[in-house]
Amino acid sequence: MRVPLEGVGWDALALVEDAADDRPLIERRAVARGAFLELQARTVIERVPQAAGIAQPWAVSPYRGCAHACRGCGARAGHRRLGLDEGRDFDTRIVVRPNVAERLRAELARWDGRELAVGLGGDCYQVAEETYRLMPGVIGALAGAGAPFTVYTKGGLVLRDAELLARAGARVAVSIAFVDERIRRVVEPGAPSAQARLELVSALVEAGVECRVLMAPVLPLLSDAADQLGATVRRIAAAGARRVEPVVLRLPQGTRAWYLEWLAQAHPQLVERYEELYDRAGLPSPGYEGRITGQIEQLCRMYGMEFGAPVVERREPRAAQLALV
Template sequence: MRFDALPLVDHAPVSRPRIERRAVRRVLGETTCYEMPARTVIERVPETAGLGLSFAVSPYRGCAHACLYCGARRAHRYLGLDGERDFGSAIVVKTDAARRLRAELASPRWAGETIGVGLSGDCYQDAEEVYRLMPGVLAALRDAGNPFRVMTKSALILRDAELIAEAAEVAEVEARVSIGFVDDRLRRVVEPGAPSAQKRLELCAELGERGVPCGVLMAPILPCLTDSEDQLRAVVRRVAEAGAVSLTPLVLRLPPGAREWYLKWLAEEHPRLVPRYQELYGAGPVAAQDYRSRVEGRVAELARLYGIGARRAPWTPRRAADHQLALL
């Protein structure tokens, strides 16, 4: 693939996004990439994300999957971009992500906690085919012996399966494929740029065959749309058939930025559900506790019923990490 470079100039119109004052803008088809160095790459994860992670590394901000519900949309506003219109087509690329990560992992202040990779934008979205940032990121984590989880919906992760398997020898590592539901008609609306659930299930199975532990993040479960007993059971059964080593259910969360766009779509397409959503999300971005406990608890019961993770042995290191010096 070839980019058409559009260098920035000092007399750029004021109406241009703020990010263009400090980034190099490059265009690939209908996608605009903003290349810029990262001030830091290990970022804190909000507790409301519900992922059980405190830290994350995201080589890209923005995502070609353009999921309606994505909580990372809000960050686009801080860059002068539109979280609704631009999130799927304006991608921030942290060109020095691997170098910065090595330095931060080597810092005496870093305690070696598990890192989520790809939370602010799928780390294997289309831009990764051009920039190839992930091999360097994975190598840095492997060399430091730092545990991590890679989050993705994309089969491009198979390109790096061998590297992830190597990292799993020195640290607890897991790939996590996001599959919230298996209704493909709904997927085309709320996850317009993402692969089908079937392709993601096949990806999970393929990763397992290549020696990469692969779990499924069952997210999001959409209230009143994908939370029936039949729908939950269908997902869990197919995840079990794909050989997933874990299943983590997560009910839809609606932080500012994602909330406005998702509820706008809901009012247009499913107006009868709006009162129920107002009831569930009246107190903030997280659904009411009793509802979450009931739905996520039922998924956990189904996962036990179908034996997901039952044969997974506790992780033990097979060799020592290299602990290479940071590349400054």
């Protein structure tokens, strides 16, 4: 019987401290190339925290950190575990796994066929992908093993691989949380505009790629008004998407401090309300989350779209089983 890998991935690197070396831990093991830190991966399939709100329980990420610099990105804590900070470093110091496809092929040989998420630790089609071109190898490894997968992205570079993704039967979830450019410029300063992402959805659908919109993160008291939600869902429908999957902002450890620091500067009157809305784990109150997702569900029905995450796939693996050591 095949079993999922219990990989430790990025977060349990055997990094040995040297009292005479005050560099971040990751810098003692990685090769620096400009803004990028190249690190040979030991394992690449990693567990997704249930609190992330993502349907797939396992993921592979070619990059850690993201130049899109989204304030509410839930992956920020991973940088701190690598000896970098979860704020500016996460936005500007991107950790790259050059051997991701090679390691993925090896791990898929004993994978159990469950669907994988791709790109949760950092957008897999951010600017680093222009340099490293890791995704064609990742797609090839997944397709060769017959593994179902969903790519999560905001990046238009995904169109480069549209034919590969369509042939592999991949799903793509394009993140569009709101269509107000004033908000986007502040909380997603490095990401493409909402209009560019809506056009990306249309292009992917036209290319035969199964594409949905991840309406995430909905920002409490900033992008959750009824007219904002309505405008966003209406434009998503017009772009040709068949499904919307909403996720209200999560504030896990690492993300919480960075986001609330910005909120205190930009919207100090909202800080107390956020403290009331979120529990210690960084999850929004069930009542609030239910109200927002309920509104989005009604809007989806109005515009003829499906609502929520699709059923997570599971396929019989193609690769022969290897003995587990």
